[in-house]
Amino acid sequence: MQTDDMTQETSNTGMLLIFRLDGEAFAISVTWVHEILDPQRATPVPNAGPFAPGLINVRGAVVPVIDIRHRLGLAPGASEDDGRMIVFEHPIECTPQKLAFCADSVEQVIEYDRSSMEQVPQLGAAWPQAYLRGAIRDNGELVILLETETTFAPAADRSVAA
Amino acid sequence: MIEQATEAFVLEARELLAELEDSFLELEDDVTSARIDEIFRALHTVKGSGSMFGYTALSRFTHHFENAYDLVRDGALQVERDLIDLSLAARDLMVSFLDLGGDGPEAEALLVSPEVSAIVERLSNLTGTSEESIEAPGKVEADAGETAAPAPTGVQTFLIRFTPAQDALRNGMRPDLLMRELADLGKIQVSLDVSAVPRLTELDPTEAVLGWIVELETAEGREAVEDVFIFADDADLSITEMTPEISVEETLATEPPATDSAEPAVAQVPAAAAPAPSQAAAQPKPEPKAKLPTAAKSESIRVTSSRLDDMMDALGELVIAQARLEAVSEEISDPTLETVVEDVQRLVMGLRDATLSIRMLPIESVFGKFRRVVRDLSADLGKDIRLITEGGETEIDKNVIDRISEPLVHMIRNSVDHGLETAEDRQAQGKTPQGSLWLSACQEGGEILVSIEDNGKGLDAEAIRARAIERELIDPEAELSEQDLHHLIFEPGFSTAKVVSSVSGRGVGMDAVKTTIDALGGSIHVLSRAGQGTRITLRLPVTMAIIDGLRVRLGESVYVIPLSAVEECVEMDEAESKRDSGRSLLQIRDEMVPYLELDALFGQTAKPDAGRRVVVVRVDGMRAGLVVDDILGQSQTVIKGLSAYHKDIPGLGGATILGDGRVALIIDVATLIRWAETRRDQGPRKAA
Numbered sequence: 001m002q003t004d005d006m007t008q009e010t011s012n013t014g015m016l017l018i019f020r021l022d023g024e025a026f027a028i029s030v031t032w033v034h035e036i037l038d039p040q041r042a043t044p045v046p047n048a049g050p051f052a053p054g055l056i057n058v059r060g061a062v063v064p065v066i067d068i069r070h071r072l073g074l075a076p077g078a079s080e081d082d083g084r085m086i087v088f089e090h091p092i093e094c095t096p097q098k099l100a101f102c103a104d105s106v107e108q109v110i111e112y113d114r115s116s117m118e119q120v121p122q123l124g125a126a127w128p129q130a131y132l133r134g135a136i137r138d139n140g141e142l143v144i145l146l147e148t149e150t151t152f153a154p155a156a157d158r159s160v161a162a
Numbered sequence: 163m164i165e166q167a168t169e170a171f172v173l174e175a176r177e178l179l180a181e182l183e184d185s186f187l188e189l190e191d192d193v194t195s196a197r198i199d200e201i202f203r204a205l206h207t208v209k210g211s212g213s214m215f216g217y218t219a220l221s222r223f224t225h226h227f228e229n230a231y232d233l234v235r236d237g238a239l240q241v242e243r244d245l246i247d248l249s250l251a252a253r254d255l256m257v258s259f260l261d262l263g264g265d266g267p268e269a270e271a272l273l274v275s276p277e278v279s280a281i282v283e284r285l286s287n288l289t290g291t292s293e294e295s296i297e298a299p300g301k302v303e304a305d306a307g308e309t310a311a312p313a314p315t316g317v318q319t320f321l322i323r324f325t326p327a328q329d330a331l332r333n334g335m336r337p338d339l340l341m342r343e344l345a346d347l348g349k350i351q352v353s354l355d356v357s358a359v360p361r362l363t364e365l366d367p368t369e370a371v372l373g374w375i376v377e378l379e380t381a382e383g384r385e386a387v388e389d390v391f392i393f394a395d396d397a398d399l400s401i402t403e404m405t406p407e408i409s410v411e412e413t414l415a416t417e418p419p420a421t422d423s424a425e426p427a428v429a430q431v432p433a434a435a436a437p438a439p440s441q442a443a444a445q446p447k448p449e450p451k452a453k454l455p456t457a458a459k460s461e462s463i464r465v466t467s468s469r470l471d472d473m474m475d476a477l478g479e480l481v482i483a484q485a486r487l488e489a490v491s492e493e494i495s496d497p498t499l500e501t502v503v504e505d506v507q508r509l510v511m512g513l514r515d516a517t518l519s520i521r522m523l524p525i526e527s528v529f530g531k532f533r534r535v536v537r538d539l540s541a542d543l544g545k546d547i548r549l550i551t552e553g554g555e556t557e558i559d560k561n562v563i564d565r566i567s568e569p570l571v572h573m574i575r576n577s578v579d580h581g582l583e584t585a586e587d588r589q590a591q592g593k594t595p596q597g598s599l600w601l602s603a604c605q606e607g608g609e610i611l612v613s614i615e616d617n618g619k620g621l622d623a624e625a626i627r628a629r630a631i632e633r634e635l636i637d638p639e640a641e642l643s644e645q646d647l648h649h650l651i652f653e654p655g656f657s658t659a660k661v662v663s664s665v666s667g668r669g670v671g672m673d674a675v676k677t678t679i680d681a682l683g684g685s686i687h688v689l690s691r692a693g694q695g696t697r698i699t700l701r702l703p704v705t706m707a708i709i710d711g712l713r714v715r716l717g718e719s720v721y722v723i724p725l726s727a728v729e730e731c732v733e734m735d736e737a738e739s740k741r742d743s744g745r746s747l748l749q750i751r752d753e754m755v756p757y758l759e760l761d762a763l764f765g766q767t768a769k770p771d772a773g774r775r776v777v778v779v780r781v782d783g784m785r786a787g788l789v790v791d792d793i794l795g796q797s798q799t800v801i802k803g804l805s806a807y808h809k810d811i812p813g814l815g816g817a818t819i820l821g822d823g824r825v826a827l828i829i830d831v832a833t834l835i836r837w838a839e840t841r842r843d844q845g846p847r848k849a850a
Binding site: 041042043044045046047048051052055056057060061062064066092093097154 | 479482719763764765766802804805806807808811812813814817818819823824825826827
């Protein structure tokens with residue numbers, strides 16, 4: 001996977017996984033994506049705060065479930081039972097950590113050209129800029145590329161229960 | 163392959179260096195020839211294999227060191243404190259060389275650094291050798307060796323036939339380095355014996371098929387030549403000295419000439435000597451034999467700890483899978499299946515115990531390092547302190563060992579710095595001038611007790627109280643027992659500024675110690691008498707990978723409470739919880755036990771069903787009840803650490819996977835109760 005990433009860096013194109021939240025198309029680099037699962041009921045972690053409220057079992061590993069909707073300032077999803085769970089690896093303090101988050105649906109993997117990436121217009125975007133890397137167009141539709149570094153960083157908003 | 167062998171060398175060298183440190187410290191107390199031999203062998207091994215595995219700078223430095231111990235071995239040099247100091251310093255430099263990861267500009271730079279030069283000079287002064295002889299390894303050895311071999315004067319010519327064992331290259335042997343070492347000894351002429359080389363199609367490049375025939379002109383003597391090959395002991399090797407007039411061809415055809423007077427046997431065995439090429443190498447001269455690393459000390463193999471971790475992970479998965487199997491079997495309830503499940507369970511438990519036992523290490527491995535800490539520290543502080551260790555053979559999980567070493571160092575520093583007095587102060591109080599520090603370990607059930615005891619001045623309860631009030635850790639009105647006051651030293655923010663010294667006040671106080679011990683699921687107990695000393699006892703779990711856990715239900719969630727903390731389970735007296743007096747005490751027999759309602763602490767909506775249970779746990783010597791909805795049973799629990807997202811949440815010690823595949827959280831009783839206390843204190847403030 002690492003080499004994969006390297007070649008992407010040099011070839012200036014990358015592969016993206018597109019998923020939807022409230023009808024909007026979002027994307028993350030496919031490089032670190034492990035698997036797509038049917039949603040599972042997460043074990044709630046008491047006093048964990050809204051960003052990483054639960055844990056699931058992904059083939060023997062305990063994986064934190066991230067509430068990406070909360071971070072992007074979206075309303076809570078209708079139901080946990082719909083949609084798909086994306087499991088991917090994210091380095092935290094240099095050690096890869098498996099994470100999962102829920103999307104309404106997972107669409108496809110597309111190839112994109114880094115040079116075609118645009119700034120997300122400040123106006124009209126409801127999501128905090130810090131979590132956005134840019135936007136690309138896929139068949140005329142705007143796809144928001146998430147900045148995984150910040151989007152999945154252990155939160156400052158985690159309630160250090162006190 | 164080479165990397166692997168190098169890795170093995172580094173591993174071995176590190177072990178040897180750790181042992182060396184111990185040996186030097188022991189040597190200080192008790193000089194025995196066995197110990198000196200051991201030191202010499204260790205140095206020799208590092209030197210020898212160092213040059214084979216690309217650590218020649220280390221090897222060259224070690225050479226000086228080895229010379230000194232050669233003299234010690236011969237009784238030409240006395241073991242004195244000076245030598246021990248020097249040895250410890252030199253050993254530390256060897257570690258530095260090892261840390262640099264082999265030869266390179268950095269290692270070269272270190273070799274000529276003032277630090278190293280100073281040590282080398284002191285070593286040379288001891289051995290009375292000049293720089294030149296140091297640059298020529300072997301000579302000093304030959305001179306000082308007890309073999310009574312007449313020191314070879316002048317130049318000798320050796321014929322060396324060297325055929326490595328077939329798998330030698332795979333084991334990391336580097337013939338090129340050996341040849342280079344030979345070249346360092348004198349003038350060499352190398353020819354290759356290619357008779358064993360197969361056809362190209364059959365050639366396995368990882369196999370050693372070449373033979374080397376070397377004619378070496380050297381003034382270093384036979385031993386220096388043998389030393390080059392000391393680690394190639396499975397190779398076919400013959401070293402014969404040639405009288406100048408005999409050419410290579412002739413020597414090969416006839417028996418080796420008898421010029422080495424130390425080994426007349428070679429000469430007297432006609433013909434047989436030549437076809438038995440390992441003759442010379444196998445000459446059981448007492449010295450080289452003693453120098454060879456005793457490979458078969460015990461029947462053990464070297465395994466990197468990461469492999470053990472992998473094995474432990476796999477075992478964890480197996481335990482989880484087995485729990486799942488059990489759950490399924492219960493559902494199906496088929497007698498045949500149940501028998502199989504029982505068998506599997508038994509086997510898994512056996513495997514678990516075996517695996518855990520592999521990971522157990524004697525705690526001596528950390529104790530050893532403290533001898534040095536105490537020695538250096540007491541010297542720095544001008545105190546006379548003796549460290550006495552007991553129960554070093556007590557075995558404890560490697561992970562636990564790795565993590566307690568830091569807190570132990572901290573506590574020892576504290577004892578040496580604050581606890582034990584100077585010789586004058588001690589004498590003024592009628593104590594022995596030498597302070598003592600005991601470090602002991604023993605096993606008690608599923609726990610290991612490690613205690614650090616000093617016969618110093620003890621903790622000053624009143625000073626602690628004053629300080630705790632100053633730091634607003636306790637209410638000025640609070641009435642605390644002496645015991646409670648002593649435990650305040652573990653409060654965050656207690657140890658700072660005023661008592662900071664260069665030794666122990668480095669910003670991390672005893673609270674860091676407590677945090678680590680808590681994280682390990684252990685506890686700390688302090689006992690101190692003013693003027694007499696302090697004993698701090700750590701209770702630690704033997705292992706932390708798999709524990710026995712009690713599964714409890716709280717609403718729809720299942721939690722696991724480590725069984726080691728559980729004392730008993732009782733019914734919840736609901737009349738008690740309906741009380742609104744704010745009191746949360748439970749009468750168990752004739753004792754009042756405070757209790758915590760987990761659902762409230764965990765922010766779950768309380769559904770006070772009848773028949774709730776109380777799990778009574780013991781933390782820091784105190785009993786407390788945890789109210790849960792139900793108790794589900796007891797099971798093996800594989801602890802999985804929490805991620806960065808959750809690891810700071812108080813009261814949670816990890817997660818595990820249940821038989822039905824769900825994730826359950828493991829309760830860390832100690833942090834839970836402490837956190838609950840601070841929460842309560844932040845409410846209506848009242849004295850504890």
